[in-house]
Amino acid sequence: xxxxxxxxxxxALAAWAFAGLAAPPxxxxxxxxxxRGPKRNGVSDETDWLDRWPAEGPPVAWKxxxxxxxxxxxxxxxxxxxxxxxxxxDTVFCLDAETGKLLWSHAYPADLGxxxxxxxxxxxxxxxxxxxxxxxxxxxCFCFEAAxxxxxxxxxxxxxxxxxxxxxGFSGSPLVHGDRLVLNVGEAGLALEKATGRRVWLSxxxxxxxxxxxxxxxxxxxxxxLGSGKAYLAVDVATGKERWRxxxxxxxxxxxxxxxxxxxxxxxxTGYGKGGVLLRSGDGPEPEVIWRGKVLATQMSPSVLIxxxxxxxxxxxxxxxxxxxVVFATGEERWAHPGFGTGAVTAAAGRLIALSERGELMVxxxxxxxxxxTARAQVLGGQCWxxxxxxxGRLFCxxxxxxxxxxxxRKP
Amino acid sequence: MATWNxxxxxxxxxxxxxxxxxxxxxxxxxxxxxxxxVIGPGWWGRNILKEAIAAGRAxxxxxxxxxxxxxxxxxxxxxxxxxxxxxxxxxxxxxxxQSKPEVVIVASPDHWHALQTxxxxxxxxxxxxxxxxxxxxxxxxxxxxxxxxxGRVVQVGLHRRxxxxxASAMRFLKEGGxxxxxxxxxxxxxxGGAERPAPNGDPPEGxxxxxxxxxxxxxxxxxxxxxxxxxxxxxxxxxxxxxxxxHWLDQVMMWADGASPRRVxxxxxxxxxGAPVLTDREQTTDAPxxxxxxYEFDAFTCVWEHRQFxxxxxxxxxxxxxxxxxxxxxxxxxxDGWTFYPANAKGxxxxxxxxxxxxxxxxxxxxxxADFLAAIDTGSAPAAGIERAHRSSVLPxxxxxxxxxxxxxxxxxEKEEIVGxxxxxxLLARPYRAPWTYPA
Numbered sequence: 001x002x003x004x005x006x007x008x009x010x011x012a013l014a015a016w017a018f019a020g021l022a023a024p025p026x027x028x029x030x031x032x033x034x035x036r037g038p039k040r041n042g043v044s045d046e047t048d049w050l051d052r053w054p055a056e057g058p059p060v061a062w063k064x065x066x067x068x069x070x071x072x073x074x075x076x077x078x079x080x081x082x083x084x085x086x087x088x089x090d091t092v093f094c095l096d097a098e099t100g101k102l103l104w105s106h107a108y109p110a111d112l113g114x115x116x117x118x119x120x121x122x123x124x125x126x127x128x129x130x131x132x133x134x135x136x137x138x139x140x141c142f143c144f145e146a147a148x149x150x151x152x153x154x155x156x157x158x159x160x161x162x163x164x165x166x167x168x169g170f171s172g173s174p175l176v177h178g179d180r181l182v183l184n185v186g187e188a189g190l191a192l193e194k195a196t197g198r199r200v201w202l203s204x205x206x207x208x209x210x211x212x213x214x215x216x217x218x219x220x221x222x223x224x225x226l227g228s229g230k231a232y233l234a235v236d237v238a239t240g241k242e243r244w245r246x247x248x249x250x251x252x253x254x255x256x257x258x259x260x261x262x263x264x265x266x267x268x269x270t271g272y273g274k275g276g277v278l279l280r281s282g283d284g285p286e287p288e289v290i291w292r293g294k295v296l297a298t299q300m301s302p303s304v305l306i307x308x309x310x311x312x313x314x315x316x317x318x319x320x321x322x323x324x325x326v327v328f329a330t331g332e333e334r335w336a337h338p339g340f341g342t343g344a345v346t347a348a349a350g351r352l353i354a355l356s357e358r359g360e361l362m363v364x365x366x367x368x369x370x371x372x373x374t375a376r377a378q379v380l381g382g383q384c385w386x387x388x389x390x391x392x393g394r395l396f397c398x399x400x401x402x403x404x405x406x407x408x409x410r411k412p
Numbered sequence: 413m414a415t416w417n418x419x420x421x422x423x424x425x426x427x428x429x430x431x432x433x434x435x436x437x438x439x440x441x442x443x444x445x446x447x448x449x450v451i452g453p454g455w456w457g458r459n460i461l462k463e464a465i466a467a468g469r470a471x472x473x474x475x476x477x478x479x480x481x482x483x484x485x486x487x488x489x490x491x492x493x494x495x496x497x498x499x500x501x502x503x504x505x506x507x508x509x510q511s512k513p514e515v516v517i518v519a520s521p522d523h524w525h526a527l528q529t530x531x532x533x534x535x536x537x538x539x540x541x542x543x544x545x546x547x548x549x550x551x552x553x554x555x556x557x558x559x560x561x562x563g564r565v566v567q568v569g570l571h572r573r574x575x576x577x578x579a580s581a582m583r584f585l586k587e588g589g590x591x592x593x594x595x596x597x598x599x600x601x602x603x604g605g606a607e608r609p610a611p612n613g614d615p616p617e618g619x620x621x622x623x624x625x626x627x628x629x630x631x632x633x634x635x636x637x638x639x640x641x642x643x644x645x646x647x648x649x650x651x652x653x654x655x656x657x658x659h660w661l662d663q664v665m666m667w668a669d670g671a672s673p674r675r676v677x678x679x680x681x682x683x684x685x686g687a688p689v690l691t692d693r694e695q696t697t698d699a700p701x702x703x704x705x706x707y708e709f710d711a712f713t714c715v716w717e718h719r720q721f722x723x724x725x726x727x728x729x730x731x732x733x734x735x736x737x738x739x740x741x742x743x744x745x746x747x748d749g750w751t752f753y754p755a756n757a758k759g760x761x762x763x764x765x766x767x768x769x770x771x772x773x774x775x776x777x778x779x780x781x782a783d784f785l786a787a788i789d790t791g792s793a794p795a796a797g798i799e800r801a802h803r804s805s806v807l808p809x810x811x812x813x814x815x816x817x818x819x820x821x822x823x824x825x826e827k828e829e830i831v832g833x834x835x836x837x838x839l840l841a842r843p844y845r846a847p848w849t850y851p852a
Contacts (some may be wrong), residue, residue, distance in 0.1 A: 001796065088608060111610065115635060164614055167635055206617055229617075230484070249488045251455070252639065253616075273489070319772045 032391040033076040035173035035212045036258065037346075042304040044390045050375075050409040051351050051363045057377025057407065062395060064404040066093050066226065068112060069120025070256060072398075075391035079103060083134060084402045085112050085120035090136050092125065093216040094149060097394060100406055102148030110136050110248030113169055117317075118383065118400040122171040122210070128194065133181055137169025143197060153197040157185050163205050167252060171210035177225070177237055182213040182224055185353035188235050188242055188377025189213060189226050201240030201295040206230075209255030211302075215259050219244075225266065227255030232268045232283065244285050250274045260305050261377065262328065265290065271316045272344075278331065289337040291331040296324055301344035301387050304352070306366040309334065311352055315343040317385070323354055325368050334368035344387035355397055359384045361407075379405055446538075446788075449474035449513035451504045451528050453486035454639055457519030460540060460569070461486070464517065465493045474511035476501040477520075478620040482639065498694060502620050504528050512680040515788075518542065519569075521642040522649040523628045526551035526851050533562035538788050540781070542569040543807035544658040545798065547650065550841040552802045552809070553828060554851035559798045560692040565792045567784040568801030570662045570820050574783055575776040576768040578663060581750040583743060585667050589752060589763075590737030593667075596714040597734040598660035600652055601724035604701065607685040608642040609694035627848035635693050644697035646812075651699030652718040653678075660733045661707075662796075662804035663744060664714055667735070670803050671709050672825025678705035678814040684721040705811035716811060747774055813839050 036042045049057055067084025074081040080097045083090060090110035094103045109111045112119040139158030140294045144151055158165050163186045172184030181194040189201035209227030215237065216223050223234040225242055232255060233245035248255055251272035260267040266287065269276030275294035279287035296303065296314050303312025308328050313335070315321025323340035328331050342358025347366055349373075354362045359380035362373040382399035389396045393410030438670070448470035450457050464470040470488045475483045475498045483500040490496050499607055501507040508516070508531055516532035518525055518541040526546045532539045539559075545568055546552030559566040572578045585593065612632035615621040621633050628647040635641075640646040643655045665671070680703030682688065701721060707714040724730045732745035740754040745768035749767040754760020780796065787794040806828070813830075814821050817839060822831040830836040844850045 013807065113610075115641070158636075164617075167616075230481075252486050305482050308574075316772075 030392045031076040031127075032389050033074050034176070035072060035124040035126070036302070037389075038205075040214055041260070041389065042302065042346050042387065043191070043306065044346065046390055046393070047349045048347065048411050049393050049395075050411055051349075053375045053377065053409075056376065057156075057361070058375075058378055058395070059368060059408045061098070061280060061406040062093060062406040064093075064100050065402050066398070066404055067091055067120060067402040068118050068400060069402060070112075070122045070386050070400060071388040071397075072118075072124040072386050073128045073391075074125045074132070075389060075394075075396065077146065079127075080396060080406075081132055081134075081146075082398070082404070083121035083123070083125065083136075085110060086402075088112055090121055090140070092132075092134050092142065092149070094132070094146070097392065101405075106142070106151070108136070108140055110138055110140060113137055115168070117168075120180040120272035120400070120402070122168070123212070124173040126174045126176055127128050128176040131194070133174040133176065133194070135170055135172070135174050135183055137171065137348065138165060138168060139185070139231070140180075141174070141192075143181075143194070153239065155197050157183060157190060157192075158295070159204075161186070161190065161199070161202055163202075164207060166207040166210070167178065167202040168210060168254075170208065171256065172208070172212040172226075175213040175215060177215050177222065177224070179212075180237065182237060184208050184211060184226050187228050188233055189224055189240065191237065191240060203235070203240060207253050209253065211256060211258045214258050214261065223260055223411055225259045227257070227259075227260070227268075227270075229255065231255075232266075240272050242285075242288050244281055246277070246287055250275075254299070256300050257302040260303055260310065260328075262305060265328070267303075267305075267310065267328065269296050269298035269303070269312075271297050273297060273316075276331070278328065290329070293331045295331050295333050297327045299342050300385055301342070304345055304347045304366075306350065309366070311345050311347070311354075311366060312340050312342065313340055313357075315342070316384065317357065320357070323356075323371065326373070327368070335370050337371040342385050344385065346390060348386055348390050353388055353390060353395065355379070355384050355386075355388045357384055359399060361388070361395075379407065414800040443469065443470050446514040447471055447473045447512060448515045448517070449476065449498070449507055449511050449537075450486065450517040450519065450530075451476045451507065452482075452520030452524070452542075453477060454482050454519065456542065457517060458486055458489060459775070460517050460777055460781070461490070462493065462520060463777045464515070465490070466778070467781055467785060468553065470494075470515070472496040472498045473513055474499050474501055474507045476504050476507040478502050479616055479638065480618040481616050498594070502623060504531060508532060508537070513537050516852075519751045521624075522547045522654060523647065524626055526555050527627065527848065529555050529566065530558040530700060533558045533564050533566070535564070537670075538565040538784075540567045540569065540784055543662075543801065544650065544654050544808055545797065545802050546805060546809070548741075548840060548842050549806055549813075549828065551807050552805050553852055556798050556802050558851070564802075565784065565787045565794055566788065566798035567780065568796045568798060568805075569780065570801055570804065571776045571780040572621040572659050572663060572794040573666065573795045574779040574781075577749045577765050578744065580765055582663075582666055582823075584750070584752065584763075585735055585737075585742060589739070589753075590735055590742045591739030593735045593737040594712050595736040596664055598657065598664070598714065598716045598732075598737070599724070599734075600656035600660075600718045600731045601722070602720050602730070603723040604720040605684060607696045609689040609691075609696050610634055611694050612692065620694065625845070627844040627850075629845060631690060632692060632695065632839075636695065636697060640774050641697070643700040646698050646769035649699075650808055650812045651703070652720070653703055653705060653716060653811050656731070657705070657716050657720065657808045657811070658805055661714075661716070661807040662801070663733055664707075665800070665804045665807075668709065668712070670800065671711070672803070672806070673707040673709050673714070673810075673823055674825075675708040675820055675822055676807075676810045676814050678703060678716075678811040680704060680815055694781070700815065703811075703815060705808075705814070707807060707811075716808075813832055
């Protein structure tokens with residue numbers, strides 16, 4: 001890529017380099033301000049936390065009930081944000097991360113949408129400095145003052161753009177990138193000005209997938225990777241212009257899991273027996289396929305990548321599939337721990353933090369040698385598809401019914 | 413338990429060995445691949461297609477659905493499984509004309525079964541069609557007639573006819589294990605609550621919604637219907653009785669050798685889900701959230717009941733059939749296999765046999781498909797052939813008819829007529845939306 005092709009591209013580079021730097025500073029090291037965390041890879045930098053506890057589990061700091069849904073947690077500035085639905089009303093919750101005390105909430109009417117699952121919001125709030133952004137399944141997008149819950153702006157992006165709502169509604173969390181808010185809405189995303197909600201660019205009126213927009217640096221800018229209805233694709237965040245795509249047809253258009261990226265290699269995986277593919281993205285419109293197989297079929301929550309190995313849930317909900325370790329470069333399976341179901345995995349300090357679909361929390365070294373938990377505990381009942389979040393020595397877990405448990409895993 | 417059960421296990425083993433021997437039968441015939449097409453390759457249609465591919469006798473030539481997204485997913489899966497590149501179609505008439513299939517799988521919603529099956533038979537294909545056969549009684553009868561005229565095999569997706577634990581339960585009953593059976597209770601209970609209307613919307617990209625509705629009344633598109641929700645809409649299917657009920661009523665027919673009920677009565681409603689809604693803006697499902705249907709046979713009484721609320725935690729089983737006999741109760745279930753509870757709890761022994769199902773969806777399609785191929789190859793009678801399946805399918809349809817008209821029906825199984833009730837008889841068929849014509 002020539003950086004000096006035109007004055008405009010140089011300007012664009014400068015703008016985006018600045019924008020890329022501008023996003024993180026308001027966040028302290030152990031905050032987890034958005035879906036998949038500050039590095040957007042599901043891996044936390046925290047090292048000082050308990051990876052062993054008695055059979056009854058680590059101490060419970062607090063519990064809360066937030067209503068039906070699968071929204072995970074954003075933790076920043078001592079506040080924790082999540083979403084839930086009760087009586088066909090979505091509520092945005094801001095709780096005190098230490099005590100679970102309700103700091104503020106904001107409710108708006110929203111259908112539960114319990115078609116083939118429990119329903120409720122499936123995206124996670126995104127904190128950006130003193131703002132928090134949310135996106136509901138039917139297109140209700142909000143920008144709040146993080147401290148008070150005051151609405152800075154709001155709009156329904158489906159109504160405003162006329163873009164069709166996919167079968168399960170919009171499920172990707174909002175991405176703040178520079179001065180933009182990027183949403184997985186439309187065939188290849190929608191970008192708004194984060195300050196005002198004004199539209200910057202819009203993609204075709206075709207069904208979105210269910211992944212969260214994932215920013216990846218490119219020589220002269222940033223691409224956003226998205227699961228679309230029938231493809232995974234990359235668009236230039238500056239213009240919305242498509243950079244590459246791989247046709248990827250999954251049952252019910254359920255391209256849900258975020259890609260897992262390492263340099264120019266992109267791992268894509270979906271459920272319903274589809275499986276995964278490792279791509280190498282270049283300058284062309286079609287990435288090169290490195291391997292493709294059914295070893296790891298991610299229906300919902302994406303895998304984490306640690307030291308060249310993917311760790312994630314394989315198979316569809318209700319089938320009690322395994323948690324697997326798969327070699328990123330080759331697709332070889334290293335181990336499979338049965339009965340995990342469509343739970344979810346995060347990681348920190350070389351250890352997996354895995355919450356099974358049935359609510360069993362396990363901590364185990366992230367190693368291809370095998371899955372050997374150093375600690376486990378039944379922390380929730382019901383159905384757990386939502387990835388737990390570790391921040392400031394607290395571990396936040398929830399189930400579909402909206403039971404939240406905050407565990408204290410700080411070292412004494 | 414031990415003696416009887418060991419015998420059963422051995423018998424099941426023998427049955428498995430018989431299936432294993434099937435290739436030898438086929439070896440006598442050219443084991444060629446049939447040009448195979450699927451109408452309605454959604455979730456269940458693909459389950460069937462997977463078995464067709466796994467049997468190694470299918471060349472998948474066409475996939476047809478008014479929703480091109482459904483076809484795309486299925487085509488992707490076919491390419492994955494066997495490398496075939498079937499042609500996509502929205503309209504089954506074009507599929508039949510252009511792809512010239514020898515075997516057609518009809519897995520569309522119930523309101524399409526008759527027209528598509530009959531058209532496929534007329535085009536010379538053998539047909540595997542999902543249960544129940546028809547959406548109304550006369551459609552089902554027309555399918556029987558078309559199969560006879562075409563001289564082709566029709567297998568109906570009543571896979572419980574060949575399921576190993578079902579077969580062994582039938583043997584147990586017929587050998588008098590439960591004594592004289594005087595009553596059968598069939599049931600499917602789930603939890604659930606009130607239903608809120610969902611907003612109508614645009615059909616998925618490229619979908620021909622008018623064609624999906626076909627002979628049924630055209631209503632606004634709603635995600636509750638498609639994909640996969642049509643069973644709870646009475647324009648397109650017959651609710652739980654048409655979906656689950658037909659399987660268990662079919663088991664009763666296996667046990668009772670196709671006897672016909674002399675009277676049918678049903679009641680039910682939607683007190684928990686709420687009254688059905690259908691406006692320009694929104695809609696709910698309209699199938700009953702609970703229902704009781706009573707089938708009066710000469711030698712026994714059969715009761716169907718379902719609920720989509722409360723589940724059934726008060727009893728041991730949530731789904732299946734109880735055969736009540738003089739010696740005790742046989743529960744014939746799904747994943748819970750079958751269990752015999754002797755009448756005398758102190759003196760008798762509880763007997764049990766586990767289910768042998770294909771997971772994840774808990775069926776026996778592999779066996780049913782092998783039986784279908786054997787029927788095509790050798791001329792043997794298919795296990796769930798159209799005549800038998802028709803008689804079983806009539807039962808839920810009569811139950812729904814009684815529920816609709818609000819009175820009991822005297823049924824003449826010989827003539828297939830409701831005795832002395834012209835208004836009810838008229839409901840054995842239904843008006844079709846133009847340009848579709850009700851099959852004769």
